[in-house]
Amino acid sequence: MDPSAPGLVKALAFDVFGTVVDWRGSVIRDGxxxxxxxxVKTDWSAFADAWRAEYAPSMRPIRHGEKPWVNLxxxxxxxxxxxVQRFRLEGLAEADLRWLNLAWHRLDPWPDAAEGxxxxxxxxxxxxxxxxxxxxxxDLIRHGKLPFDAVLGAEVAKQYKxxxxxxxxxxxxxxxxxxxxMMIAAHNSDLRGASRAGLRTGxxxxxxxxxxxxxxxxxxxxxxxxxxxxxxxxxxxxxx
Amino acid sequence: MDPSAPGLVKALAFDVFGTVVDWRGSVIRDGxxxxxxxxVKTDWSAFADAWRAEYAPSMRPIRHGEKPWVNLxxxxxxxxxxxVQRFRLEGLAEADLRWLNLAWHRLDPWPDAAEGxxxxxxxxxxxxxxxxxxxxxxDLIRHGKLPFDAVLGAEVAKQYKxxxxxxxxxxxxxxxxxxxxMMIAAHNSDLRGASRAGLRTGxxxxxxxxxxxxxxxxxxxxxxxxxxxxxxxxxxxxxx
Numbered sequence: 001m002d003p004s005a006p007g008l009v010k011a012l013a014f015d016v017f018g019t020v021v022d023w024r025g026s027v028i029r030d031g032x033x034x035x036x037x038x039x040v041k042t043d044w045s046a047f048a049d050a051w052r053a054e055y056a057p058s059m060r061p062i063r064h065g066e067k068p069w070v071n072l073x074x075x076x077x078x079x080x081x082x083x084v085q086r087f088r089l090e091g092l093a094e095a096d097l098r099w100l101n102l103a104w105h106r107l108d109p110w111p112d113a114a115e116g117x118x119x120x121x122x123x124x125x126x127x128x129x130x131x132x133x134x135x136x137x138x139d140l141i142r143h144g145k146l147p148f149d150a151v152l153g154a155e156v157a158k159q160y161k162x163x164x165x166x167x168x169x170x171x172x173x174x175x176x177x178x179x180x181x182m183m184i185a186a187h188n189s190d191l192r193g194a195s196r197a198g199l200r201t202g203x204x205x206x207x208x209x210x211x212x213x214x215x216x217x218x219x220x221x222x223x224x225x226x227x228x229x230x231x232x233x234x235x236x237x238x239x240x
Numbered sequence: 241m242d243p244s245a246p247g248l249v250k251a252l253a254f255d256v257f258g259t260v261v262d263w264r265g266s267v268i269r270d271g272x273x274x275x276x277x278x279x280v281k282t283d284w285s286a287f288a289d290a291w292r293a294e295y296a297p298s299m300r301p302i303r304h305g306e307k308p309w310v311n312l313x314x315x316x317x318x319x320x321x322x323x324v325q326r327f328r329l330e331g332l333a334e335a336d337l338r339w340l341n342l343a344w345h346r347l348d349p350w351p352d353a354a355e356g357x358x359x360x361x362x363x364x365x366x367x368x369x370x371x372x373x374x375x376x377x378x379d380l381i382r383h384g385k386l387p388f389d390a391v392l393g394a395e396v397a398k399q400y401k402x403x404x405x406x407x408x409x410x411x412x413x414x415x416x417x418x419x420x421x422m423m424i425a426a427h428n429s430d431l432r433g434a435s436r437a438g439l440r441t442g443x444x445x446x447x448x449x450x451x452x453x454x455x456x457x458x459x460x461x462x463x464x465x466x467x468x469x470x471x472x473x474x475x476x477x478x479x480x
Contacts, residue, residue: 173375
């Protein structure tokens with residue numbers, strides 16, 4: 001396809017964690033703030049990575065129908081308690097942990113995100129299609145002043161990506177055909193899910209989303225319709 | 241309550257038809273455009289009123305569980321066919337009627353809406369809580385450049401206002417208490433529904449939403465928390 005051809009793609013559906021916002025840097029920052037306030041010390045980079053490592057396994061039983069739907073704030077909380085125990089962090093009150101869990105509501109956008117989105121919005125409907133719940137995503141887009149048209153994704157579908165239902169509910173609520181919606185993500189796995197569900201795919205490389213030692217998701221691993229180095233480059237390549 | 245007191249109200253949930261946008265003027269405008277294009281003539285003000293008069297009765301069987309959920313584009317379509325028959329309009333192709341049904345996606349905002357919302361957004365989460373479906377509402381907010389944070393309401397709840405489920409699903413997705421969400425509407429009936437569900441209420445008077453002969457909804461009919469003459473006045477009264 002020529003993804004900039006007029007009329008072909010009507011909406012862009014954005015993954016959020018890692019694609020729009022820098023989850024890792026922001027979680028580390030909030031961990032360090034908590035350390036300053038409470039005196040509880042640890043390696044917050046390792047802590048952030050360990051917490052995030054629980055993310056994919058925690059959604060799996062829900063996708064497989066072995067556990068009823070709970071939203072991502074709940075999974076983050078369960079995963080936080082696991083990680084706190086593993087790191088033997090002591091001396092944090094429940095209020096401290098509740099505050100830390102909301103780090104995922106305070107993630108900073110990548111520097112190009114707001115500008116690129118504003119340009120893309122002139123040509124396309126721009127929505128979130130994240131595994132993050134609605135309250136979390138609303139907080140993020142307000143925090144980053146990100147001009148999305150709507151917050152869709154997992155919580156509306158009551159199913160997590162890469163289950164097809166997460167993608168197809170968003171397509172259906174927009175009253176579009178699958179081929180009129182392009183999933184934008186910095187994760188090849190997300191684009192594989194979107195592509196299997198029949199959506200178009202746009203890959204944005206975020207070379208430090210997993211930290212300075214990143215080894216995965218440094219290059220496209222599929223025949224994605226567009227590959228861009230950031231959202232401004234994406235706007236350029238999509239003719240917006 | 242003092243509605244401008246900090247921390248009390250966190251989110252404003254907006255009714256859309258008549259409150260944010262001028263449905264009547266916009267439907268008449270599109271009817272007249274269709275007349276110019278096709279030569280099919282009628283009294284488009286009367287047509288708009290008759291079409292809208294089908295709106296409340298068409299949702300009732302869904303609220304009462306006598307008809308399965310269908311979204312508002314579907315109800316508008318069924319109601320359009322009824323109205324076309326009643327007005328004995330002949331000579332309109334299906335494509336013309338499909339275009340006319342989408343008049344509800346092209347409604348113009350009231351002149352104060354975008355400015356008032358931008359101010360309110362600095363202090364509150366601002367979301368739509370409309371009976372309009374998501375695709376329709378996304379088209380409206382893009383058309384009017386209205387800076388909402390999220391599109392919630394009937395289609396997400398699979399229930400129409402004034403059923404409590406429509407209000408409470410929005411409150412729940414925002415992860416707020418009922419008393420932290422204020423329903424903003426130009427219709428006393430909507431505010432009665434919101435109030436029964438436990439939400440705060442803000443009344444905005446739209447004295448021509450039903451046309452120049454408007455007799456209803458010219459004054460508050462309940463103890464609403466705030467009464468404003470437009471969205472800029474609302475921002476002022478809520479300290480935003």
